[in-house]
Amino acid sequence: MENALKSGEFLLKQVTPESVFIPEEFDEEQRMIAQTCQDFIEAEVYPNLEQLEKGDRKLMEEILKKSGELGLMGIAIPEEFGGFGQSFVTQMLAAETTGAGFSFSVAYMAHCGIGTMPIMYFGNEDQRSRYIPRLATGELIGAYCLTEPGAGSDANSGKSSATLDEDGRNYILNGQKMWITNAGFADIQIVFAKIDNDRVLSAFIVEKDYPGVVIGPDEHKMGIKGSSTAQIYYNDVKVPVENLLGKRGEGFRIALSILHMGRIKLGANVIGAAKKAINDSVQYATERKQFNTAIASFGAIKSKLAMQVVKSVATESAIYRVSRDIDNLAGRYVAENCEKGRASIDAISYYAVEAALLKVYGSEMLDFVVDEAVQIHGGMGYSAEMAVEKAYRDSRINRIFEGTNEINRLLLVDTAMKRAMKGDFDLFGEAEKVFADPAGAPAAATSGESYGEEMLRYTGNFKKCALMAIHAASSTFGKKLVHEQEILTEISDIMTSAYLAESLVLRTLKREMTQGEDAVFRAITNIFIFNTASEIRRSALGAIFSTLSPDEAEPVADAIEKLTSVRGVNLKEEGRLIADKLIEDGSYKF
Amino acid sequence: MNILVCISNVPDTTTKIRFAEGDTKLDATGVQWVINPWDELSLTRALELKDDSSAGITSVTVIHVGEASSEPTIRKALAIGADSAIRVDSPANDSYVVAAQIAAAASGGGFDIIMCGIESSDFNGSVVGGMVAEMMNIQSVTGVSDLKVKDGSVIMTREIEGGREVVATTAPVLAVVQKGIAKEPRIASMRGIMTARTKPINVVEAVDSEQFSSLEGFTLPPPRPECRFIDADNVSELVSLLQNEAKVI
Numbered sequence: 113m114e115n116a117l118k119s120g121e122f123l124l125k126q127v128t129p130e131s132v133f134i135p136e137e138f139d140e141e142q143r144m145i146a147q148t149c150q151d152f153i154e155a156e157v158y159p160n161l162e163q164l165e166k167g168d169r170k171l172m173e174e175i176l177k178k179s180g181e182l183g184l185m186g187i188a189i190p191e192e193f194g195g196f197g198q199s200f201v202t203q204m205l206a207a208e209t210t211g212a213g214f215s216f217s218v219a220y221m222a223h224c225g226i227g228t229m230p231i232m233y234f235g236n237e238d239q240r241s242r243y244i245p246r247l248a249t250g251e252l253i254g255a256y257c258l259t260e261p262g263a264g265s266d267a268n269s270g271k272s273s274a275t276l277d278e279d280g281r282n283y284i285l286n287g288q289k290m291w292i293t294n295a296g297f298a299d300i301q302i303v304f305a306k307i308d309n310d311r312v313l314s315a316f317i318v319e320k321d322y323p324g325v326v327i328g329p330d331e332h333k334m335g336i337k338g339s340s341t342a343q344i345y346y347n348d349v350k351v352p353v354e355n356l357l358g359k360r361g362e363g364f365r366i367a368l369s370i371l372h373m374g375r376i377k378l379g380a381n382v383i384g385a386a387k388k389a390i391n392d393s394v395q396y397a398t399e400r401k402q403f404n405t406a407i408a409s410f411g412a413i414k415s416k417l418a419m420q421v422v423k424s425v426a427t428e429s430a431i432y433r434v435s436r437d438i439d440n441l442a443g444r445y446v447a448e449n450c451e452k453g454r455a456s457i458d459a460i461s462y463y464a465v466e467a468a469l470l471k472v473y474g475s476e477m478l479d480f481v482v483d484e485a486v487q488i489h490g491g492m493g494y495s496a497e498m499a500v501e502k503a504y505r506d507s508r509i510n511r512i513f514e515g516t517n518e519i520n521r522l523l524l525v526d527t528a529m530k531r532a533m534k535g536d537f538d539l540f541g542e543a544e545k546v547f548a549d550p551a552g553a554p555a556a557a558t559s560g561e562s563y564g565e566e567m568l569r570y571t572g573n574f575k576k577c578a579l580m581a582i583h584a585a586s587s588t589f590g591k592k593l594v595h596e597q598e599i600l601t602e603i604s605d606i607m608t609s610a611y612l613a614e615s616l617v618l619r620t621l622k623r624e625m626t627q628g629e630d631a632v633f634r635a636i637t638n639i640f641i642f643n644t645a646s647e648i649r650r651s652a653l654g655a656i657f658s659t660l661s662p663d664e665a666e667p668v669a670d671a672i673e674k675l676t677s678v679r680g681v682n683l684k685e686e687g688r689l690i691a692d693k694l695i696e697d698g699s700y701k702f
Numbered sequence: 703m704n705i706l707v708c709i710s711n712v713p714d715t716t717t718k719i720r721f722a723e724g725d726t727k728l729d730a731t732g733v734q735w736v737i738n739p740w741d742e743l744s745l746t747r748a749l750e751l752k753d754d755s756s757a758g759i760t761s762v763t764v765i766h767v768g769e770a771s772s773e774p775t776i777r778k779a780l781a782i783g784a785d786s787a788i789r790v791d792s793p794a795n796d797s798y799v800v801a802a803q804i805a806a807a808a809s810g811g812g813f814d815i816i817m818c819g820i821e822s823s824d825f826n827g828s829v830v831g832g833m834v835a836e837m838m839n840i841q842s843v844t845g846v847s848d849l850k851v852k853d854g855s856v857i858m859t860r861e862i863e864g865g866r867e868v869v870a871t872t873a874p875v876l877a878v879v880q881k882g883i884a885k886e887p888r889i890a891s892m893r894g895i896m897t898a899r900t901k902p903i904n905v906v907e908a909v910d911s912e913q914f915s916s917l918e919g920f921t922l923p924p925p926r927p928e929c930r931f932i933d934a935d936n937v938s939e940l941v942s943l944l945q946n947e948a949k950v951i
């Protein structure tokens with residue numbers, strides 16, 4: 113545990129394969145829980161997709177309640193509140209599996225996550241005992257109401273307001289919330305508003321039946337049509353003072369902490385959705401014949417299938433790696449006498465950098481996967497009869513909610529830098545060192561280097577690209593760097609790629625320790641490293657040339673070329689190896 | 703009354719079957735093992751009966767003949783809701799061995815209703831149920847698509863050629879069940895999964911049993927012939943193909 117990485121510290125430190133958790137290590141109980149989620153989706157969601165898509169909210173509510181009866185809403189809730197107190201890794205595995213459930217997944221995750229957890233993590237004993245046991249079973253459905261017509265990314269700028277009434281028993285809440293998931297049927301709303309003239313938000317637990325709560329009609333959306341999204345108006349709503357969540361002015365902190373959790377869980381959700389789209393793709397590609405040949409045997413299709421797999425496996429590797437880090441940290445907080453709920457959310461919030469980068473990478477990974485899934489289906493992919501058409505539309509929201517990807521990219525660099533400035537780790541010192549001696553930065557191959565050493569050398573070099581760019585940008589712009597969003601975005605992409613690449617390499621190496629060398633996993637790793645190297649090179653050069661004068665940039669650019677130089681990969685053969693396994697197995701079994 | 707449900711551990715039906723060791727063994731790499739679908743349905747029915755207080759069922763036990771590697775499947779049955787489990791520690795070499803082990807382990811166990819799936823989705827032998835009843839010297843009813851318990855009698859619906867037959871009898875009885883016995887298999891709930899940890903799996907030693915068959919090897923069925931589409935207007939081609947190629951008319 114002492115060696116555990118601090119959030120963002122991955123840029124500076126190398127951990128061993130033994131120390132990371134990989135999906136191959138799920139235990140029997142975790143697999144059983146995943147199977148239950150899968151069985152539930154197959155039995156209750158898939159047969160009803162068409163009806164849900166038509167906007168049957170009653171049906172969505174019923175399915176949500178059924179998932180509650182099965183205990184699926186209590187996975188993250190401690191036993192003393194009627195839940196099952198599962199580890200974060202298990203919660204993420206459940207999030208992944210239910211992620212294949214199209215709009216059900218959004219409704220379910222909004223309830224279990226942003227709709228329930230504010231009370232679980234920040235509520236007092238009275239609030240928890242009044243609401244949590246019923247939220248854990250689905251007797252009550254929850255929603256999270258932060259966004260307003262004028263306050264989206266700038267969430268703290270909302271106009272909703274609350275004032276204490278004369279007898280001091282109720283807050284009088286006024287305002288308008290927008291884009292609220294589950295609005296149509298949620299019983300409990302977590303509403304953020306400012307008390308009097310506060311600068312910052314406070315959070316309130318509002319029940320749908322309080323007089324003055326008015327739910328607008330459902331929005332007509334591009335995707336996730338089965339989930340309810342609507343505006344909610346609060347007209348002089350009396351909210352009992354007992355329902356102020358946390359302290360006055362603590363709302364923004366609550367909102368952000370909950371978003372960290374929402375983000376990282378979204379990173380798990382998209383894996384399930386991606387696997388479903390891959391399964392649909394390979395099934396169609398095997399059945400569909402053109403030129404008297406199953407299209408799965410065409411190289412152009414195989415390379416698509418292979419890339420769908422490569423990106424999904426990489427995301428999976430990173431997601432479960434950080435999930436175990438979160439479990440470990442929460443465990444340490446508990447050992448230091450922190451209350452369990454707080455320990456969980458503090459540990460999740462602590463890994464804000466990884467949460468944001470996985471939200472960004474995961475949502476873009478899924479967009480890639482579903483886009484190729486449609487393409488593999490040809491004209492049929494454009495037909496509303498096919499699951500991939502829905503998957504394509506449903507995927508798009510992931511880049512927008514839980515903080516847009518632009519906001520998350522900026523946030524993750526900003527958070528890492530702030531952590532460093534606080535003294536969590538010596539980011540700037542290391543960055544300066546690497547920058548000062550660009551020619552010495554790239555680690556060279558050692559003689560007799562093993563596969564693992566070679567791969568970790570590459571990922572180490574990738575991280576140095578991030579350090580170079582961070583130093584160039586922060587020394588050039590100082591405090592004004594926040595305004596250089598183009599550069600921050602490039603840095604963010606380098607950090608993200610480096611984290612994903614390293615997580616994948618560590619997983620492959622750990623697998624090899626117990627299962628021996630596996631050509632398919634090596635192919636996945638080789639392709640990911642090969643592609644990532646050129647993406648990182650582009651981002652790093654982009655950042656450097658946007659920051660330094662051409663003369664200053666030259667030696668750094670040379671170093672970046674070397675830092676991103678990796679072994680050549682036979683993309684055709686290695687891609688075919690991956691695709692052939694997928695085709696042979698008939699579904700994603702990596 | 704106590705119900706015993708026989709559980710077989712089979713590869714998930716979507717498994718791509720591969721063989722190993724010169725085609726004498728199933729290649730188990732990457733295979734997901736599940737409860738045989740018919741057994742899962744009979745377990746579901748047994749649990750429905752236990753939930754219905756008027757049926758007077760006190761316990762549902764599952765029994766499995768197999769090695770320790772199949773315990774995840776047994777625990778799944780416990781998670782779905784069985785009260786306890788018996789594993790007879792013996793490889794499930796053939797139907798006769800399995801039946802002999804079940805009969806030995808179940809005898810004297812106080813089971814009133816024994817439920818067996820009509821077949822297991824791996825070998826599809828359809829003989830274990832009948833053999834167990836013979837060996838235990840109790841009555842058996844085959845083709846059971848519904849099973850009720852009322853006032854101490856066991857009422858079973860049998861699917862027969864062109865209709866249905868209702869049989870009522872008293873315990874002990876072995877029912878060989880088929881599709882329809884339950885609508886959908888019950889999904890393990892979170893509570894079920896958590897409590898499965900503490901439910902007993904009683905491992906019993908195998909009894910000596912004869913084995914009348916031996917396995918020579920496996921071969922895959924020939925690939926399915928291609929599906930051909932014939933234009934709806936082209937009836938004469940269809941007739942000619944059915945006559946000359948398929949030779950069915």
Ligand SMILES: Cc1cc2nc3c(=O)[nH]c(=O)nc-3n(C[C@H](O)[C@H](O)[C@H](O)COP(=O)(O)OP(=O)(O)OC[C@H]3O[C@@H](n4cnc5c(N)ncnc54)[C@H](O)[C@@H]3O)c2cc1C
Binds near residue numbers: 265513517
């Ligand atoms: C289907 C759906 C469900 C939702 N569910 C919920 C819910 O349950 N609860 C809830 O509270 N909200 C919910 N939302 C709201 C969602 O979180 C917001 O839409 C999102 O945060 C973006 O806000 P916005 O729509 O106002 O976009 P804007 O903030 O107006 O953004 C527009 C564009 O500008 C960019 N941008 C904005 N600010 C900056 C900046 N400082 N720097 C760089 N780029 C910037 C954004 O990235 C984006 O590309 C949901 C939205 C949708 C569509």
